[in-house]
Amino acid sequence: MSPSQPPVIVVGAGPVGLLCALELARRQVPVIVLEAEPGTTLDLRAGTFHPPTLEMLQPEGVAEAMLEVGLKVRHWQSRDREYGLIALWDLDLLRHDTPYPFRLHLEQHRLTPILLKKLQAYDHAQVLFGHEFIELTQDSERVRAVARHAQGQVEIEGSYLVGADGGRSAVRKSAGIEFDGYTWPERYTVVSTSFDFEPLGYADNAYISDPQQWLAFFRMPDAGPPGLWRMTMPVTDELSDEEVLAPAFAHRAINRIIGAADGSTYPIVHQSVYRVHQRVAQRFRVGRVLLAGDSAHVNNPLGGFGLNSGIHDAVNLGEKLARVMQGSASTDLLDLYHRQRHTVAMEYVQTLSVKNKKNLEEKDLPTRLARFEELRQTAADPVKARAYLLMSSMINSIARANAIT
Ligand SMILES: Cc1cc2nc3c(=O)[nH]c(=O)nc-3n(C[C@H](O)[C@H](O)[C@H](O)COP(=O)(O)OP(=O)(O)OC[C@H]3O[C@@H](n4cnc5c(N)ncnc54)[C@H](O)[C@@H]3O)c2cc1C
Structure with a gap:
């Protein structure tokens, strides 16, 4: 790398920006x-x-730091409000596919300080x-960014x-890049x-189908055991944001889940x-x-693909951009980044997150029952269950990206 080469500018110190910067910095590329x-x-x-994702966070010891404070989730459930437990998924079936055969639950805002500390070293x-960041201009040699600060x-x-x-x-707007897609009519809370919820039979992660109001359940580590239970669910336009954010909404939601009488209340930590x-x-x-x-891409949270796929972008891009900066690869490698990650965003993240949503909200009873039967049969057969988990845990998406050359 020539000493006169200006740094790579990364806009955004969220998890993706910080990790991309870290991937560049650890390969001796200067970054701002x-x-x-x-x-x-x-x-x-x-x-x-x-x-x-955990495998990609291994090299700088980020995964190790996350494991110290996160919650390892080996089992997750497919449930239905009316029919109860449909299938229990055991991620240990992936023990020969990954050194991390589990999901790790950790609040995003506890990952960014870990990344920041590693980067600032x-x-x-x-x-x-x-x-x-306000706007950018570029030519064949350089890119210039204008940023506003207090002074x-x-x-x-x-x-x-x-x-x-x-x-x-x-950045996307300033570069004139279209953001194709749509917005769902309902909000999520x-x-x-x-x-x-554990004594009621809920695993640390569960997806609960319901034609009226599906739910996604996550036990989060918070400040330590026993942690907090986080629920995501859709809300229709009949309720205002104010009504949805009122504690009464949360109490009603929990009463409905556990079948308790209206009027019972619970400790609500966040809405x-x-x-x-x-x-x-x-x-x-x-x-x-x-x-x-x-x-580059946004999607509904069903399946937990948003941040995970962003981290996969950051690692893919960091490695390629470092090689281009060091002169060991041509800029064509950056087009390969687009082809690999855009393909996965379309074929995998968009398709699967939309399918997950449609399955959870399915209204037709025969279709629901047929899906339950398929899930039961898949979970009961270790070969089929492993194939299902390779897809839902994003291992297949990485293989798909790597196959594009
Ligand atoms: C409620 C909710 C639940 C979610 N649950 C999950 C989940 O379970 N699993 C999952 O994988 N994903 C989930 N996601 C998605 C996930 O949070 C995002 O995919 C993730 O935050 C993306 O990280 P990012 O670094 O790309 O962007 P962000 O986290 O949005 O970070 C962008 C950063 O850029 C900064 N910034 C913005 N504009 C400028 C500017 N002009 N100049 C300088 N800085 C700027 C922002 O302040 C921010 O720090 C969820 C999202 C939401 C909203």
């Missing part, structure tokens, strides 16, 4: 991360990590908080720029409670409501600008 917020953000978002990595504006020159600035990505989209950027590369994570 621009983050609009004054520090890493705290909002409650992703929380489940699949086996291949490199002298050639700089993280500028309070720097909001005014600054222009930073880079060799390449990675947009990891989330679903509303200003998340409720966290210390009420313990949020948000809109859900299925969108993929048309290009993950335009010249010297690359997109990764939510800036």
